[in-house]
Amino acid sequence: MFSFLDIRDFVAGIFLIIFGLFVVLYTSGHYHIGTLELMGPGFFPMVLGCVLSVLGMLVATLSFRRTVYAFVPPPIAIRPFSSILSSIAVFALLIERAGLIVTTIIVIVIAASAKSSFRLWKALLLGITLSLLSWIIFILMLKMTIPVLPW
Amino acid sequence: MEFLSAFFANFSIGIHEAISLVNLWYCFLGVFIGCLVGVLPGLGSLIAISLLLPITYHLPASSALIMLAGVYFGADYGGGTCSILLGVPGHAAAAIDVLDGYPMARQGRGGVALFIKCIASFWGSAVGIVLLMMFSPLIAKFAFNFGPSEYFALMLLGLVAASTVGQGSPIKGIAMMIFGLSLGVVGTDVNSGVVRFYFGLNELSDGISLVALAMGLFAVTEVVRSANDNRVFPEKQSFALRDQMPSREDWRRSVFPMLRGSGLGSFFGALPGTSGGMATFLSYAMEKRLSKHPERFGKGAIEGIAGPEACNNAGVGTAFIPTLTLGIPGDAIMALLLAALIIQGIQPGPQVLTEHPEVFWGLIVSFWIGNILLVVLNIPLIGIWVRLLSIPYSLLFPAIIIFTCIGVYSMNNSAFDIWVLFAVGAVGYLLLLLRFEAVPILIGFVLGPMVEENLRRALLLSRGSFMVFIERPITAVAISASALLVVTTIGGYLKRRRGMSKMGRRKIVGIG
DSSP, X not given: OOOBOOHHHHHHHHHHHHHHHHHHHHHHHXXXXXXXXXXXXXXXXXXXXXXXXXXHHHHHHHHHHOXXXXXXXXXXXXXXXXXXXXXXXXXXXXXXXXHHHHHXXXXXXXXXXXXXXXXXXXXXXXXXXXXXXXXXXXXXXXXXXXXXXXX | OHHHHHHHHHHHHHHHHHTSHHHHHHHHHHHHHHHHHHHSXXXXXXXXXXXXXXXXXXXXXXXXXXXXXXXXXXXXXXXXXXXXXXXXXXXXXXXXXXXXXXXXXXXXXXXXXXXXXXHHHHHHHHHHHHHHHHHHHHHHXXXXXXXXXXXXXXHHHXXXXXXXXXXXXXXXXXXXXXXHHHHHHOEEOTTTOOEESOTTOGXXXXXXXXXXXXXXXXXXXXXXXXXXXXXXOOOOOOOOHHHHOOOHHHHHHHHHHHHHHHHHHHHHHHSTTOTTHHHHHHHHHHHHHHOSOGGGTTSSOTHHHXXXXXXXXXHHHHHHHHHHHHSOOSSHHHHHHHHHHHHTTOXXXXXXXXXXXXXHHHHHHHHHHHHHHHHHHHTTTHHHHHHHTTSOHHHHHHHHHHHHHHHHHHHHTOHHHHHHHHHHHHHHHHHHHXXXXXXXXXXHHHHHHHHHHHHHXXXXXXXXXXXXXXXXXXXXXXXXXXXXXXXXXXXXXXXXXXXXXXXXXXXXXXXX
């Protein structure tokens, strides 16, 4: 009989413990806790951090009791994950330097590469269409003050 | 009589407010966008409402809420289209329509299924809105006596309910709710003026941007998850009015499920945490059990659409009761609407009804207008929406990403908020992989500052004594209900899991 540890719940528990302990330590180092009657700014986060660490331990401990009969790695969608997130990062870097039109085209091309059936010319076409569309919606109709062109 | 005259006075305030040209336009815009995002799979009302939040900054309070509520109703009407015609749920609340709607579409009765869905939705909404109109003033009147301890206890109950009723582990749900509460701590503490958890980044002194958080948790993770999905296209079907008309037999079968569904939905909608998918599944199960021919279910039984759809929309109406009268949202969408109120400078709570009657009653009248518009949009014009289903996702998701980025950026014209979106998207996706749920994070985040404030005030007034949570009846009931919910859901979860692993073992042995 194979019996595997449910890695995902274990990792989830560890994540909660680390986050909770971080909140507790950071709070105790920086903020005044106060008393029940007169709470300082540190009281509430301190309680939250403690509860989170306890819940984390619970989740991690319970994961040992769950037996799994086949190890299935979590289905990380690596390609969409990397291209979507890099497209957002590129937007953050470019929007104030290159303006809406250029940024939109570049972001669309990077985002579209998430799909395995990616074709550059299709993505470019989509990027140009959407940059015009977002110019019409956000600049002309909603009158937002976003830089449009690089100059 | 006094009650009635007050009611009509209020209603006329509402009519006055909602039937201005501007508000009618935002109502139409809201239901139209709602329908659009409801029909398109992968775009729910949650994403649409978070996308529209930045725009509501520039609108008057009632127009903003009217538009956002229109999106919510619209997405509910549109949501079933994809489930029925493609057999793929557009989003969670419409998942139930797949069971009987898709078989009906395969039998060439897709038009009838859509028609009954629309009628059931309208009926459900109507029941929900009537209850909202009747109960809100009563509950608000009652809530005027609430002190900070009542609010703290009710918020706690809302948070616990919203995080334990989900599909997965209730322990992890509560953990995510607390995670959301801690994210809400970031920024300036109103009591002491201390800026907490800003790590030297001055942009964080106003707290984490709600729009960036909501978009990162829902829009970005959803796109990453489904970017590579390949979609089936709907079979060609005619949607002339003639093809949509249900037969006398269809009507006869649908009436009672609609009545029962709307009752069930109204009840669960008003409770925190249970709106959305769960109640519709209960309604489906009930119809199947009550039916003389349960074997027809799953093969195109019209009752399986009428009941759950009425249930779903009745819940939408009554979900507004705790949100508007107490300021306690039951689900993520209500949390966003509450945030829209706060953005407008309206403090949520019972005083909304007395200090801003035009917002409250205007919203209610706009619900009626919106629902009538939706019936028009969905019965004669259904063909247009069906055509939308053939837009491939490969064109849609880059558009979602760019509109998300522009929307988040435009809130404060700050590239920093885009980095928040980036971080939340990345962490949110990883949390999803670890089988955490995102909804409790958002609800915790929105309620966080209010929970802390009420807890502080309650304990200040009681001079640090916890007796305040036991002595006051409503507080005591809400606190014990929260505790009971935690114990029973975790207990049930552990029992279920043990049962599952036993079953699994037996299966393995059987194969071996």
